[in-house]
Amino acid sequence: MPDLGEPAALTVLTGAGGWFGRAWLRAHAAPQHRHGPVPTGRVRALAGSPGEVTGILEACPGAEVHVGDVVDPEVLQTLFAGAEGAVVVHAAGVIHPRRVDEFARVNVGGTRAVLEQARSAGVRRLVHVSSNSAFGVNPTPTDRFRHEEPFRPYLGYGASKAAAEAEVRAAHDPGTLETVVVRPPWFYGPWQPVRQTTFFTMVAAGRFPVMGSGAQQRSMVHVDNLVQGAALAARVSDVGGDAFWVADARPYPMAEIVRTVAEVLADEGYLVARSRLPGAVPGGRRVPALVARGAERLDRLLQSRGRYQQELHVLGEMDKTIACDIAYTRERLGYEPEVELREGMREAVRWCRQRGIALAPRADGAR
Amino acid sequence: MSSYDVVVVGSGPGGSVTARECARAGLRVLVVEEGERVEPGAVPAYSLEQMRRQYRNQGLTVALGRPPIAYTEAACAGGGSEVNSGLYHRPSAELLDAWSREHAVEALTLPDVEPWLGTVEDRLQVQGRAGELPPASAALARGAERLGWAGLDVPRWAVPGPGHPEKQTMTRTYLADALEAGAELACGSRVDRLDVHDGRVRGVVVAGRTVTSERVVVAAGAVQSPALLQRSGVPVSGRGLAVHPTVKVVAEFAEDVNDPADLATYQVKEFAPALTLGGSASRPSLIALALSERGWSVAGEPREAWRRQQVYYAAIRSRGRGRVRSVPGFRDPVVTYRLTREDLALLRSGLARLMHLLLAAGATRLLPSYAGAMTVTTNADVAPAAAAMTRSRAALMSVHLTGTLPLGERRGGVVDSWGRVRDVTNLWVNDASLLPDAPGINPQGTLMAIAHRNVDRLLRGDG
Known part of the structure; x- marks a missing residue:
């Protein structure tokens, strides 16, 4: 087990209203073994808009919530007031914006601004949440991204995350500000946004396409596994300047992901249109990989003109293998992911049900 | 007879x-x-003279396709x-x-x-090398070690000779x-x-x-x-022709790496069998050929610059296949090869990983071997340089x-x-x-x- 430094009295979190942000805050309020050494001291949270505040307080009633744009120096000065010796978890970023230029403004500009303010405030360590998109796609279904891997950004989002990660790693300065990067792939788990609910709804309706053979693999990370990875990145000694893949124990074939979601939904009492589910039943209908290639081309074309279309972007990635090797993370951070796909998806489905989020008709006819 | x-x-x-x-x-x-x-040693290994005397068509054989793949056959x-x-x-x-x-x-x-x-x-x-790696191999081994990638000095069929092992x-x-x-x-x-x-x-x-x-x-x-x-x-x-399509990079280091009489026997096997990274023959004449259209300016000692330069490769297992067809009236058969989309993606990935490794090993500049390639000097150049290797620009070779x-x-x-x-x-x-x-x-x-x-x-x- 690697050495853990002293826990920080204050944790500053950006992107607090997001999927990971709220999962992190929940772990703060109610830590479990799976969360690793998540800090339990004071937490200060930056929301991107007032609408996020309720969700943040639901996750962590004790959080000190700030509201504002992560690129705004005045917002950050207030956020970092008295933050000497604190730990910063920088999770603010845009994934599916309306305009492509938001990628650079928020993901690169925001990161630069946070680094600058963190440095002048005397923050001890900054943990930056990066992305697999900085590394593109794997060339074969069995290929895995290694700890050391050249940046090969996938479109606008990937380019912005690559630029941000490079700045964060270059900013590491053992005397003043230590920086550590975590690289999560596709999330799942409680606190999910609308796009993930759409994914569940499509699977339940038998309308989620499995492209090609379904043998393409995806690393995924349950948000609580990511909380553990980020908590370790904030605490483990002598890892400044490094970057770590944080994902579930193994990548999953795309067909397994869709099948598992369908089975969990059915288990949890939802009506699932099994017969129409491409790739989820043996011999079931599948969508030719050509569709994903067409979507990718259109996505590239639109992005080159500054426009962004979420469905197209997601569809364009569906025939790709995007998978990483977490061996180095296990070794250096002592990371041991505890949540696996089926259990984690079940938690997400139950989380939706508890909040009255409709996913599919109920098998018992109830609402 | x-x-x-x-x-x-x-x-x-x-x-x-x-x-x-x-x-x-x-x-x-x-x-x-x-x-x-030709008696072994009578012509210098990996030289143009060897290509003239011991290769079919002086080493100029090409599998047609998009891109074409140059291959060599001994004769x-x-x-x-x-x-x-x-x-x-x-x-x-x-x-x-x-x-x-x-x-x-x-x-x-x-x-x-x-x-x-x-x-x-x-x-x-067949035996492993005794003693230190030659500098071209050592660079690969150094890069692999810094990145945590697995590799090995590949055993050769060689006997100890005066100076270098005799193959x-x-x-x-x-x-x-x-x-x-x-x-x-x-x-x-x-x-x-x-x-x-x-x-x-x-x-x-x-x-x-x-x-x-x-x-x-x-x-x-x-x-x-x-x-x-x-x-x-x-x-x-004649269908089913399989090759290891290969893309190359000329790497320049601050110190001497090129020993024309030896060869880089180290291979990076981290991504094997899909992808292998290694060192290629790097005779001054071959390097000159690779750099001829690039106009790399060389300060100081231009005639000796090749000593600091070495050719490395990324070779893949290909899903594509080729075909050999003999044509009446022609001495040589027509050879075609169809590189798949996946192959091209794997080659780009291999090219990027090779350049990443060479930079980690201390290379000061890199030139990938495709038409109109940019010179790579930093990690930020790697992605655009790999992405720019399109079907129409790729220059692949194979043995x-x-x-x-x-x-x-x-x-x-x-x-x-x-x-x-x-x-x-x-x-x-x-x-x-x-x-x-x-x-x-x-x-x-x-x-x-x-x-x-x-x-x-x-x-x-x-x-």
Whole structure:
């Protein structure tokens, strides 16, 4: 087990209203073994808009919530007031914006601004949440991204995350500000946004396409596994300047992901249109990989003109293998992911049900 | 010429193993070789002179396609063994199992082949390097260590020589053994066609004259063997040609790395078998050729700049396949190769990973080998430089040609599990054509062991 430094009295979190942000805050309020050494001291949270505040307080009633744009120096000065010796978890970023230029403004500009303010405030360590998109796609279904891997950004989002990660790693300065990067792939788990609910709804309706053979693999990370990875990145000694893949124990074939979601939904009492589910039943209908290639081309074309279309972007990635090797993370951070796909998806489905989020008709006819 | 028990067409590794074993069994053996005999060491290794004298068409052979893939074929006594790097890998059990399964090959598991691998290793004196890595290899090893990527200094068939290790070749080993056991070698003799009648081969036709033989073993390589069968009226599609498409990078370091008399034997196997990174022949003339259109400015000592430059490669296992077709009236067959989308993606990934490694190893600038490539000096340049290698700009090359006459019991196969041609009772193939796929490793050791296995079967008298 690697050495853990002293826990920080204050944790500053950006992107607090997001999927990971709220999962992190929940772990703060109610830590479990799976969360690793998540800090339990004071937490200060930056929301991107007032609408996020309720969700943040639901996750962590004790959080000190700030509201504002992560690129705004005045917002950050207030956020970092008295933050000497604190730990910063920088999770603010845009994934599916309306305009492509938001990628650079928020993901690169925001990161630069946070680094600058963190440095002048005397923050001890900054943990930056990066992305697999900085590394593109794997060339074969069995290929895995290694700890050391050249940046090969996938479109606008990937380019912005690559630029941000490079700045964060270059900013590491053992005397003043230590920086550590975590690289999560596709999330799942409680606190999910609308796009993930759409994914569940499509699977339940038998309308989620499995492209090609379904043998393409995806690393995924349950948000609580990511909380553990980020908590370790904030605490483990002598890892400044490094970057770590944080994902579930193994990548999953795309067909397994869709099948598992369908089975969990059915288990949890939802009506699932099994017969129409491409790739989820043996011999079931599948969508030719050509569709994903067409979507990718259109996505590239639109992005080159500054426009962004979420469905197209997601569809364009569906025939790709995007998978990483977490061996180095296990070794250096002592990371041991505890949540696996089926259990984690079940938690997400139950989380939706508890909040009255409709996913599919109920098998018992109830609402 | 008189009549023989066995005529072997081609004196490369497959042909030399065949000739030696047949001659030692007391058969009258003639080896017919199209190229010349050049004593090992008589021309500098990896030089332009070697390309002129020991390669087919002076090394200028191309598989047509988009992109085209330049490949080299030896044409000399000893074949590819005279000009290659002599790197030796044992095939993995998984590889042999996959071949056995996919092509319904009898007796091709690792335990079946292992004794023959031992025979080959003993005769070629396969050994690891003693002492320090030469600088071109050391750079690869340093980069791999910094990135945490696995690699190894690949054993070679070599014996200690004055200064550098002396590579073993067929003319020094198996072909010499064959001649000592009484085999005859006819160099500069091209076999126009085989004399095939009523399901039997009567001999080979050289310069219009038939040399008769009880049996003929074709071992002319994965391009020439199917072409010869086609010219002889044996129905052979020529499909299935497999290669390791390879992209190269010229790397410049602050210090000297290039020892033209040695070669980089280190290979990065972190991504194997899909992807292998290694060092290429880096004679000053080859580097000059690679850099000729780039105009790299060299401060200070321009004439000696090559000492700080070295060529490295990324080679992939390809899903694409090629075809060999002989064309009446033309001496050489037409070779085509179709690179798949996945292949191109894997090559780009390999190129990016290779450049990442070379920068980690301390290279100061890199030039990928495709048309209009940018010079790479920082990590930020790697992604655009890899992405810019499109189909129309790629300049790929390959060695390790295989797959045109895959052994096995699959319906429609030309040869059986032992290389025997199904429709011609006394005709065999025994060279790299038999390997069902380019294996992701230097294939000579594998093909020699399989050649041993096949000729053993032939000699046990079911021919």
